[in-house]
Amino acid sequence: MIYVPSRMGQLNRRALLRRLQKLGIASRAELAKSLGMSQPTAGKIVDELIAADVLEEVDMAETSVGETSLRGRPGRKLRLNHSKSRLLAIQLGLQSTTVTPLALGIPDVDEWQCQFSLAPNESESARVWENQLRAAAKKIGREDFLGALVSVPGVLDEQANRILFSPNLHWTEKSDLAQIVRRVWKLPVLLVQEERALALGHHLANPDCEDFLLVDFGEGVGGAIIVDGKPFANPLPISGEIGHTPVLGNSRKCGCGATGCMETLVSLRGLLESFSTATRGKKNTWPQLREHISEKGIEPWLASSLDAAATAIAGALNVLGLRRVFVTGSLTELPPAVMAHLSQAIESGSMWAKFGRVECVAAPRRRTAGLIAMGIDRLIVPDSDTKSFSLQKIASRNQA
Ligand SMILES: [Zn+2]
Missing domain, CATH: 3.30.420.40 (ATPase, nucleotide binding domain)
Structure with a gap:
């Protein structure tokens, strides 16, 4: 390999920023040590990034509780710039x-x-x-x-x-x-x-979680996959289009041009449409649906919609060899019985569950x-x- 200093510098910058994202806050010495970089090399990158307002220095006294204080004179630590909008x-x-x-x-x-x-x-x-x-x-x-x-x-x-x-x-x-x-x-x-933004945000906030499928329910239903800490399948992120999996017997038209897509059943609009049909048009709002589920539990119309979503999700897990699903968006705002049903149905369709554990957990949207x-x-x-x-x-x- 040819040694190109500027490229090397860029790789070092990336490594340093990634490490700091994971650590949250660290001193220059801690960063250099954990990256196996010399202190002058790390220090030079840090100075550059501070000058560009990418990093900022904070006094240890200002940082939140729970961080170990240094022995002797409190040092200055580094973090990504929280103060300036970049x-x-x-x-x-x-x-x-x-x-x-x-x-x-x-x-x-x-x-x-x-x-x-x-x-x-x-x-x-x-x-x-x-x-x-x-x-x-x-x-x-x-x-x-x-x-x-x-x-x-x-x-x-x-x-x-x-x-x-x-x-x-x-x-x-x-x-x-x-x-x-x-x-x-x-x-x-x-x-x-x-959806890729949501998955990257989830990974950034939970850096130890390196392999997962994130499925977001809202106006549509979409997913994104993180494998080894990185988005799966660059550059076309078509890999998470789970909402457009056809569901047998479903005759609803989808915006993609197909008939019967899963998202026509479990998107916000899809759920409310089924709810309205089930209550003969008497109820059709999101708060009413929430209340209805709290009172009646998971009725057959809702169970079959959730099962359709779970089938598509379990299929994706089986193909990708993943065992973790994070669910964001509207389904997580409904009574807990909804996530419990979905989780159970995903488990029963997934191979991992036969000899290991499948996790299906609600998570906040972290798009920013x-x-x-x-x-x-x-x-x-x-x-x-x-x-x-x-x-x-x-x-x-x-x-x-
Ligand atoms: Zn579709």
Whole structure:
């Protein structure tokens, strides 16, 4: 292998940032030691990253309880910059878009500063979206962002930064969303598949959990897979499209063009449609459904919908050899009997359960954490030189 100093430097930066993400907080010496780097090498990278506002130093006295104090004089420790917003996050949902500035520390919960509804008419969507982003830009102000990350539904070509197919938002297939965002903010823009963002966020918050399937239930049903701590199947994240698995006997039409997809039964709309039918149109709202389940438990119509989801999930586990499922979104907001039923049904369909243990656990959505992980990996220390950011450039701009 040819030794290329700049590439080596980038690999060291990535390694150091990854380690710090995992540790949360560490001294220069601890970082160097745990990475097997010399102290001068680690120190140089740290100085560069501090100058670029990617890392910040904190006094030990300021850090939260539970961290071991150093013997002797309290030292300064390092963490990802919590104080300055370095990234802009945009979340495109089926009904609305949310926008927020993000610092690089892992947020406990997703919080969005601006929210606006999508245009009701598909032919106007792109134009209205751009105008709404301009309004959001005014509200948020021109902070010194390193780049923008846009969480999007559908099948995304990450390399081309384009949406190939979006069952529920077809207008995004014909629009260059990255270009629209660039026109508003003049920043490097990365589209991130929404379920992949959730899975990366879950992994960032739980770094020891390296192999899992995450399934999100909401306006649609989607999944993402993390294997060995990394998203499965680059660059087309089509691997988690679990919601479009056909269910025998289901005649509902899906936005993807097929008939009988699982998500038509267990998406928010799908569940409410079945609930309305089961109560002869008397009840059809989410709070009513919650109350109904608390009173009546899992009725046959709900059981068969959950079983359909579990069958698709168990199939995915059997193919991938995974035994952990994290469920986020609407199903986790329903009474616990729902997750218990789903979990039981997944277990009975999965090979792992025959001789080991299958875990199916509710988890919070951590989309902003996933966007931060993606921003650090692809914008701040990218592994290819093509879209490389110059940290020196950022640092000199900060000092100017
Ligand atoms: Zn479908």
